[in-house]
Amino acid sequence: MTDVPILSVKDLQKSFGAVTAAKDINVDIPAGQVVGVIGANGAGKTTFVNMVTGYLKPSGGTIRFRGRDITGIAPRLAVHQGLTRSFQVSQVFMTLSVRQNLLSALALARRKGGALLRPIAGPELLAECDAIMARYGLTDVAEHEASALSQGSRKLLDIAMAVVSGPRMLLLDEPTSGVAAEEKFAIMDTVMSALKASGTTVLFIEHDMEIVERYVDRVLAFFSGEVICDAPPARALIDPKVRELVIGDTRAPTAPTAATGQAEAAYA
Amino acid sequence: MLHAILSDKTVRLTALALLALAAAGLMLPAWVVNNMMFGLARGAAVLGLLVLWRTGLMSFGHGLYFGLGAYAVALSEHWLGLSDFALRILAAILVAVVAGFALGFILRRYRDIFFAMLSLAFSMVLYGILVKTEALGSTDGFSVSQTTFLGWAPEGKQVLFTAIITVCLALAVLVQMYLRSTLGRLTTAIRDNEIRVEYLGYSVARAIHIKYVISAALAGGAGGMMAMALGQVDPDSMVYWTVSGELVFITIMAGPGSVLAPFIGAIIFEFLRTYAFEIAPHAWQLIVGGTLLLIIFFLPGGIWSLLERIPFFRRLRHD
């Protein structure tokens, strides 16, 4: 790991009228780390992701990515820098099939020179598309329209589309929300192994503490627009403030893995 | 590239249809040939609206570019003495492209009804300027002299008809190639989800700007062809909002299914209007309007969707 963090956020602020959605957020994330962001509804998690990826302009503070100031740049320019995201509500092309969705994404990601004016489906793109569908378990639904997919498959498609640009860092906004409990780990296994293989730095927002515990190196706990805890999961998930304000459980933890079993409470 | 063009079934079909039309032109009476020229010219502008419509956008003001193209032909003759077909077409397209490119910077920021109405507002401004300016022909406009071909001034309208067919074929092929390209395929994607397109690293505003300029170029070329076919330009028949309205009308009547549809729709429209006028000189709009209502109710995909009941035409869509 290099000394310069891949993402460095300083004094980030955002308010919507009277609501403070981000207050003095300071975070450095080294390349290759997997970071879990937790926090109750309305804590400012999505706002943070929105600002980092250019969807929202911060009211104050700076965001540096790979040493460059990217504060307030357009999302597509952030993508060109190697920073992209998935969405809390899947953002896919609803009337296109899974294959067409991925082909569109691939064609846009691989465009160089006149590529935009060539027919969309060259043999290399088709092969790459097949490989991605296999990696993300989408082969069986390749010809299904995105609007007809299950929540889980749609989330996977959303993430796969974000990944085709070959990002150095990927921010996932609730990759497992709305997904049946028994599907969650399968989805996370698929996504995390694909991202590990490519060495992508990952930050994901998650309400399910079992998933946080299983996959992350580090937890950022948000409350009212502030980061109230920044620690490895073993410590963060037993921190009294986190348990009270994020997980919503004031009982003393009995073991370092106390968060296990609290998933339902935390998800509510 | 050439192979991709020649192997495209829609291109082949369009070429065949237009060649047949050119051959038929040799035998048909003059008024039929005239009507077909008007239809083909208007069809090219409708093709421009189809490019926008595929992305979920509509312009109620493409009479702006239609008129600019027509006036480019009239004024290039008036000021520079141009009468050559190719130069007239180029002038018409060029003027429309420049205007479309400039206005595109404003249009690309709007969607839906605002996008549709903004072009209309600009076309009304142009109409106002033309009507008020003596040097631009005012309400009378200009007459357009016979079109020449590399110095040759042929008898009758057959040659002009064939030339217009050739231009329409070229435009249809170009648009078909565009629609098959990555940029062209972004249509549904943009209509479905602009945020996602941005997060794939592409500017939706730029994509829409390009589409807008393409549609302006087509409408400009169309206006140029109309000026030559009609031999006359004036604000009411080239720029007024009813001109824009007719283009939208034909677009919906034809349907977005194919690059051939706008030409079929526009030719049918021309004859529908002629016959309606003959049957009911004071109520022809009633017949034309009623036809559109029937199409909207029973053929939401337009006239083209009727053809798509035949498997051959249906397959073209996935070609």
Ligand SMILES: Nc1ncnc2c1ncn2[C@@H]1O[C@H](COP(=O)(O)OP(=O)(O)OP(=O)(O)O)[C@@H](O)[C@H]1O
């Ligand atoms: N565009 C906006 N305009 C006004 N207020 C907003 C906007 N976006 C977010 N907010 C407010 O900012 C606060 C933080 O919202 P945010 O969406 O970041 O929460 P979150 O932590 O992602 O919550 P959830 O778990 O429900 O997704 C909330 O009070 C929300 O109402």
Ligand SMILES: [Mg+2]
């Ligand atoms: Mg959120």
